[in-house]
Amino acid sequence: MNALIKKEKNQRLAKLQQIIIQSQADACIISTSVNQFYLLDFIFDGYIFIQPEGDPILFVKRPNNIQGENVIYIRKPEQIPDFLRQLNISLPKRLMLENDVLSFSTVTRLQTALEMPDLMNVSGKMRSLRSIKSEYELNQMRECAKIHAHVYEQIPRIYRKEMTDIEFQIELEREMRLAGSAGTFRTFGENMDIFMGSILTGDNAQSASPFDFALGGQGASPLLPIGANGTKLTPGTTLMVDMAGDYRPWMSDITRAFAIGTVPEIAHKAHRISIEICNAIADTTKAGTPCADLYFLAENMVKEAGLEEYFMGTEQQAKFVGHGVGLEINEPPVLAPRSKEILQSGMAIAVEPKFVLPGIGAVGIENTYVVTDNGLEKITICEEGLTALQ
Amino acid sequence: MNALIKKEKNQRLAKLQQIIIQSQADACIISTSVNQFYLLDFIFDGYIFIQPEGDPILFVKRPNNIQGENVIYIRKPEQIPDFLRQLNISLPKRLMLENDVLSFSTVTRLQTALEMPDLMNVSGKMRSLRSIKSEYELNQMRECAKIHAHVYEQIPRIYRKEMTDIEFQIELEREMRLAGSAGTFRTFGENMDIFMGSILTGDNAQSASPFDFALGGQGASPLLPIGANGTKLTPGTTLMVDMAGDYRPWMSDITRAFAIGTVPEIAHKAHRISIEICNAIADTTKAGTPCADLYFLAENMVKEAGLEEYFMGTEQQAKFVGHGVGLEINEPPVLAPRSKEILQSGMAIAVEPKFVLPGIGAVGIENTYVVTDNGLEKITICEEGLTALQ
Numbered sequence: 001m002n003a004l005i006k007k008e009k010n011q012r013l014a015k016l017q018q019i020i021i022q023s024q025a026d027a028c029i030i031s032t033s034v035n036q037f038y039l040l041d042f043i044f045d046g047y048i049f050i051q052p053e054g055d056p057i058l059f060v061k062r063p064n065n066i067q068g069e070n071v072i073y074i075r076k077p078e079q080i081p082d083f084l085r086q087l088n089i090s091l092p093k094r095l096m097l098e099n100d101v102l103s104f105s106t107v108t109r110l111q112t113a114l115e116m117p118d119l120m121n122v123s124g125k126m127r128s129l130r131s132i133k134s135e136y137e138l139n140q141m142r143e144c145a146k147i148h149a150h151v152y153e154q155i156p157r158i159y160r161k162e163m164t165d166i167e168f169q170i171e172l173e174r175e176m177r178l179a180g181s182a183g184t185f186r187t188f189g190e191n192m193d194i195f196m197g198s199i200l201t202g203d204n205a206q207s208a209s210p211f212d213f214a215l216g217g218q219g220a221s222p223l224l225p226i227g228a229n230g231t232k233l234t235p236g237t238t239l240m241v242d243m244a245g246d247y248r249p250w251m252s253d254i255t256r257a258f259a260i261g262t263v264p265e266i267a268h269k270a271h272r273i274s275i276e277i278c279n280a281i282a283d284t285t286k287a288g289t290p291c292a293d294l295y296f297l298a299e300n301m302v303k304e305a306g307l308e309e310y311f312m313g314t315e316q317q318a319k320f321v322g323h324g325v326g327l328e329i330n331e332p333p334v335l336a337p338r339s340k341e342i343l344q345s346g347m348a349i350a351v352e353p354k355f356v357l358p359g360i361g362a363v364g365i366e367n368t369y370v371v372t373d374n375g376l377e378k379i380t381i382c383e384e385g386l387t388a389l390q
Numbered sequence: 391m392n393a394l395i396k397k398e399k400n401q402r403l404a405k406l407q408q409i410i411i412q413s414q415a416d417a418c419i420i421s422t423s424v425n426q427f428y429l430l431d432f433i434f435d436g437y438i439f440i441q442p443e444g445d446p447i448l449f450v451k452r453p454n455n456i457q458g459e460n461v462i463y464i465r466k467p468e469q470i471p472d473f474l475r476q477l478n479i480s481l482p483k484r485l486m487l488e489n490d491v492l493s494f495s496t497v498t499r500l501q502t503a504l505e506m507p508d509l510m511n512v513s514g515k516m517r518s519l520r521s522i523k524s525e526y527e528l529n530q531m532r533e534c535a536k537i538h539a540h541v542y543e544q545i546p547r548i549y550r551k552e553m554t555d556i557e558f559q560i561e562l563e564r565e566m567r568l569a570g571s572a573g574t575f576r577t578f579g580e581n582m583d584i585f586m587g588s589i590l591t592g593d594n595a596q597s598a599s600p601f602d603f604a605l606g607g608q609g610a611s612p613l614l615p616i617g618a619n620g621t622k623l624t625p626g627t628t629l630m631v632d633m634a635g636d637y638r639p640w641m642s643d644i645t646r647a648f649a650i651g652t653v654p655e656i657a658h659k660a661h662r663i664s665i666e667i668c669n670a671i672a673d674t675t676k677a678g679t680p681c682a683d684l685y686f687l688a689e690n691m692v693k694e695a696g697l698e699e700y701f702m703g704t705e706q707q708a709k710f711v712g713h714g715v716g717l718e719i720n721e722p723p724v725l726a727p728r729s730k731e732i733l734q735s736g737m738a739i740a741v742e743p744k745f746v747l748p749g750i751g752a753v754g755i756e757n758t759y760v761v762t763d764n765g766l767e768k769i770t771i772c773e774e775g776l777t778a779l780q
Contacts, residue, residue, distance in 0.1 A: 033583065037613055045581050045600040062581075063598030063606065063615075064706045099494040104487070105511060106580060107494035121495060170567040177560040182611040183585035190496060191435050191452075193423065195573035208453030210435040216453065221572040223427055223639050223717075225453075249613050316454045327613075 005041055008136050012039055012129070013056065019096075019125050020052045026092035027051050028122050029110065032101045034186055034327045035126050037249065047077065047110075051089070059083070077113040091115055096122035101188075127188065131324050131332045132346040137250050138370050141325070141348055142379045145252035145368060148245035149382035151179050152256055155241060159258075159389040165228035165239070166220055169199040172243060185244040185251065188328045197243030198227040201260070202234060205362035208316035212330075214352050215240070215313055215362060235261030238361035239389065240354070244329070245368075253325045253350035254380045255366030259388045267363050270355040271386040273305045274364030277321075277353040278384075282369065282376045287347075291339040295321045298353045299337070310355040322351040325368055347371040348379075395431055398526050402429055402519070403446065409486075409515050411442045416482035418512050419500065422491045424576055424717045425516050427639065437467065437500075441479070449473070467503040481505055486512035491578075517578065521714050521722040522736040527640050528760055531715070531738055532769045535642035535758060538635035539772035541569050542646055545631060549648075549779040555618035555629070556610055559589040562633060575634040575641065578718045587633030588617040591650070592624060595752035598706035602720075604742050605630070605703055605752060625651030628751035629779065630744070634719070635758075643715045643740035644770045645756030649778045657753050660745040661776040663695045664754030667711075667743040668774075672759060672766045677737075681729040685711050688743045689727070700745040712741040715758055737761040738769075 016039065020028050030036055030048040037043050039056070046060040058071045059080055072083050081091055091114055097107055100123030111119060133141070151172070158171045173196050177183065183196065191212045200217050209216030209226045218229035233239060237260050245252035257271055277298045285294060298321045302311045312318040319338075324331035325348050333341035335349065343349070352366035365384050369376040406429065410418050420426055420438040427433050429446070436450040448461045449470055462473050471481055481504055487497055490513030501509055523531070541562070548561045563586050567573065573586065581602045590607050599606030599616045608619035623629060628647050635642035647661060667688045675684060688711045692701045702708040709728075714721035715738050723731035725739065733739070742756035755774050759766040 032580075033613060042612055043600055043615065045602070062600050062602070062706065065598050097494070099498075101493055103491055103580065104489040104494045104497035104509075105513070108489075119494075123495070167568075170564055173567065174560055174564050177563065178557075180610075182614055184583065184614055186613070190422075190493065193574065208455050210433055210452050212435070212452070220570075221639070222432055223423060223576070224572055224574055225433065249611070316452065 004136060008134060009039065009041060011134065013050070015129050016050060016126070017052055019122070019129065020050065023096060023120055023125075025094040025096045025120055026090070026117070028096035030098065030122075030126075032098050035098060038126075038130060038327060046074065047080070049080070049084075057087070077110050080113060081115060092117050094118045094120060096120045098123045098126065100124065127332050130326055132344055133250070133326060133348055133370075134346070137326070138346070138348065140248040140250035141252055141368065141370070144245050144248040144250060145254070145379040145381070147179050147247040148252045148254050149380060151175050152241065152254060152382050155256070155258065156387065156389055159233070163233055165199050165201045165204070165231050165233060168233060168239070169228050172199070172241070176243060180247045181244060182246045185246040186328045188330050192330060193224055194226055195224060198240075199243070200227065200240045200362045202231050202237040202361045203358065204229050204231045205240065205356045206314050206358065208313075214318045214320070214354055215242075215356065216316060233260050233389075236263055236360070238263055238267055238357075238363050238386070240362035240364075242366060250326055251329060252368045252380055253329060253352075253366055254368065254382060255352055255354070255364065256382065256384070257363045257365065257386055259386050261388065261390070263360060263386070267357055267360050268386055269305070270307055270310060270357060271363040271365075273301060273307060274353045274355065275384050277301050278351055278365060278367055281351055282378060285343065285371070286375045287343055287345040287371055287373045289343045291333045291335050291341045291343060292337055294335045294351065295337045295339070302353070307355055310357055312354055314356050314358060321353050322349055324348060325350045343371045345371055345373050394526060398524060399429065399431060401524065403440070405519050406440060406516070407442055409512070409519065410440065413486060413510055413515075415484045415486045415510055416480070416507070417441050418486035420488065420512075420516075422488050425488060428516075428520060428717060436464065437470070439470070447477070467500050470503060471505060482507050484508045484510060486510045488513045488516065490514065517722050520716055522734055523640070523716060523738055523760075524736070527716070528736070528738065530638040530640035531642055531758065531760070534635050534638035534640060535644070535769040535771070537569050537637040538642045538644050539770060541565050542631065542644060542772050545646070545648065546777065546779055549623070551623075553623055555589050555591045555594070555621050555623060558623060558629070559618050562589070562631070566633060570637045571634060572636045575636040576718045578720050582720060583614055584616055585614060588630075589633070590617065590630045590752045592621050592627040592751045593748065594619050594621045595630065595746045596704050596748065598703075604708045604710070604744055605632075605746065606706060623650050623779075626653055626750070628653055628657055628747075628753050628776070630752035630754075632756060640716055641719060642758045642770055643719060643742075643756055644758065644772060645742055645744070645754065646772065646774070647753045647755065647776055649776050651778065651780070653750060653776070657747055657750050658776055659695070660697055660700060660747060661753040661755075663691060663697060664743045664745065665774050667691050668741055668755060668757055671741055672768060675733065675761070676765045677733055677735040677761055677763045679733045681723045681725050681731045681733060682727055684725045684741065685727045685729070692743070697745055700747055702744055704746050704748060711743050712739055714738060715740045733761045735761055735763050
C-alpha cells in the first residue's frame with residue numbers, strides 16, 4: 001500500500017481513538033461503508049472493532065478474500081464475544097456505534113450479541129471528524145472539481161433545441177460516466193434520495209420536494225420526486241445543472257445555470273447577485289467565521305436586491321445557503337441561520353445561493369471552497385456567468 | 391385519483407390493519423419511502439399514523455403542498471402527541487415501526503416523542519405483505535418486463551469491438567434511461583449497494599464482493615466494489631448483463647449472457663444448463679411449492695452436469711438461486727436451501743441459476759415469474775440463448 005494512504009489511515013484512526021477516550025468508551029464498532037472506507041481505504045460486510053489503542057480488528061462476513069493479521073471471519077455478530085475472549089479482550093461496557101445510520105434492528109442485535117453494553121452514538125462525531133479534511137483529501141477534491149468543471153464545459157455542446165430536461169440529463173449523465181463518475185453518490189440522512197444530481201428548468205424548479213436538498217422539482221418517478229420531470233427546454237427559461245461531482249471518493253459540488261435563448265433581465269440580475277454573494281462570502285470568510293454569518297451575509301444581499309421571495313425556492317424555501325462536502329455530499333457544517341458551528345481550517349464547503357423565478361426557472365451558482373486560516377480557496381474553477389444555450 | 395389505485399390502496403391499508411390487529415398493537419407508523427408509496431401512491435418526509443381501523447393520519451414535514459383531511463403539518467415528531475390528543479386519540483402503548491430500515495436514532499427519538507410505547511417491528515410483516523402482489527401490481531411488472539426486454543434487444547447494436555465493460559455499461563445505461571429507467575433502484579438491507587445493475591465480463595465475474603447479490607465483480611470505485619471494473623470485452627469471453635428493470639415502480643429482473651466472438655464449449659453447456667434449470671423450475675413450481683425445493687432442483691441439475699464448482703460464483707458462491715421482486719429488487723421469498731417459505735399465488739420471483747467459468751466469465755439467465763395456483767407465468771420474454779456479439 002501507498003505510504004501516504006497508510007499515514008492518512010493512521011491519522012484518522014488516531015483521531016477516532018481520541019474520540020473513544022474522550023467519550024470514556026471502551027470500544028467503537030464501525031460498519032457503514034463511508035466510515036469503513038475512511039478508516040481502511042476499502043469496504044466490506046462486517047465490523048471494524050476499535051479500542052482506545054492498538055490496531056483495529058476486522059470481523060468480516062464478506063468478501064472472503066480479505067487478508068491481514070487482524071482479520072477474523074464470522075458468519076454473524078453473535079460470534080464476536082468468543083473471539084474477543086480468545087484475544088484476551090474484555091467485552092466493552094460502553095460501546096460506540098453508528099446509531100444515526102445503522103437500523104434499529106442492527107443496533108439492538110449488535111448490543112445483544114455483545115452482552116448489552118451501554119450504547120453511545122459515534123455517527124455525529126465521525127461526521128465532525130471527517131469534516132476536517134487532510135491535504136490528501138483536499139487534493140482529491142481539487143482533482144474531482146477539475147473533472148467536474150470539464151464535464152460542465154460540455155453542456156453547450158450537449159444541448160439541443162426542443163429536448164426535454166430528462167433527455168438533456170441523460171446525455172450529461174453519459175458524459176459524467178465517461179469522465180469517471182461512480183454514479184452512486186452518497187448522502188447522509190433518511191431524507192436525501194437523488195439520482196446523479198438535479199436538472200431543473202422552468203416552473204418545475206418551483207415544485208416542492210420531500211427531500212432536504214436546496215431545490216426541489218417534481219421528478220420523473222413517484223418514488224423519486226426530485227429534479228427533472230420531462231419539461232421541454234424552452235426559450236425564455238433557464239436550465240440549472242447541479243449534478244454530482246463523484247469522480248473521486250472525496251467529492252466536489254458545482255451548480256451552473258444557463259439561459260435558453262434570451263431570458264428576462266430579472267434572471268440576469270438574480271444570477272449576478274448569486275455570484276456576488278459567493279464572492280462576498282469568499283472575501284470575508286476564513287477559519288473562525290461562524291457558519292451562520294455566511295447565511296446572514298447572503299440573506300442581507302438578497303434583501304438589498306429585493307429578491308427575498310425567490311431565494312432558495314418560492315413555494316418552499318430552503319433555510320440554508322450551503323453545506324460541507326466530502327465522502328458524503330452533505331457533511332457538516334451547515335450554513336444556516338441557526339447553525340452554532342464555526343468554520344475550521346481544512347473544512348470544505350459548498351456555497352449555493354440560488355433563486356427560483358416564476359415563469360423562468362432557477363438561477364445562481366454553487367462553488368466548493370476549502371476553508372483556510374487566511375480565507376477561502378475556490379476549487380471549482382468554471383465559467384460562472386449565465387451562459388446562453390443556442 | 392384513479393378508482394383502481396384507490397381500491398388498491400384501500401386493500402393494502404386493510405391488510406396492514408389486519409396485521410396491527412393480529413399483532414395486538416395500538417398503531418403503526420410508516421415513514422420509509424417504499425412503504426409510504428405502497429400505502430399512499432406518493433412519498434413525503436414525515437409519518438403515516440395507522441390505527442387498527444379508520445383512515446391514516448399523515449404527519450407531514452415536507453413537501454408543504456400535500457392536501458387532504460387527514461394531513462397535519464409538523465416540524466418534528468415531538469409534536470405528534472399533542473395533535474393526537476386534540477383528535478381524542480390515545481397515545482399507542484404498543485407501536486409498530488419499521489425497525490429494519492429506520493436508524494436506531496430515528497426509532498428511539500420517535501419512541502421518546504410518543505412517551506415510550508413498547509416497540510414492535512413491522513418491517514418484515516410489510517415485506518411479507520408486499521410479496522403477494524395484486525393483479526394491478528403484476529400488470530406493472532409485466533409492463534416493466536416488456537420495456538426491460540426491449541432494452542436488452544438493443545445490446546448487440548450497442549456492442550463495439552474493443553470497448554470496456556464500463557463503456558458498454560454506460561451506453562446501456564443511456565438506453566435504459568431513454569426507455570424510462572428511474573435510475574435509482576431500490577434494495578432492502580444494509581448490504582446491497584449497486585448502481586443501475588451489474589455488467590460482468592471475463593475473470594472480473596470471479597471477484598468476491600462485500601454485497602449480497604448473486605455475483606460480485608471488483609467495481610470501478612473502492613466505495614462501490616461490485617460489477618464492471620474496466621475489463622476490455624475480449625473475444626473468447628462472455629458478457630453478463632443484469633441491469634435494473636425499474637421502468638415501473640414494480641420492477642422486473644432479467645439477466646442475459648452474450649458470447650464475445652467464439653467461446654469454449656463449456657460456456658455453451660453451462661448456459662444451456664441454466665436455461666434448463668429455469669425451464670424445469672417453471673414446469674414443476676406453483677403456489678404451495680416450498681422455496682427450498684427450487685434451490686435443490688437447481689443444485690441437483692448442476693451436480694448432474696458436473697458444474698458445482700462454477701455455480702453462483704467460484705471463489706465466493708452465493709447460496710441462493712433466486713428471490714422475490716417488487717418495489718424492491720430483493721423481496722421475500724428467498725430461494726435458498728434453508729428457506730422455510732412456501733410459494734404463494736401472487737408472488738413474483740426472479741430465478742437466476744448462474745455459472746462463473748474461470749478464464750471465460752459468467753453465463754446463465756435470469757427470468758422473472760409470477761406464481762399462480764397452476765404454475766409459473768414467465769413475464770420476461772426475451773431471447774435466452776448465448777447470443778454472439780460480433
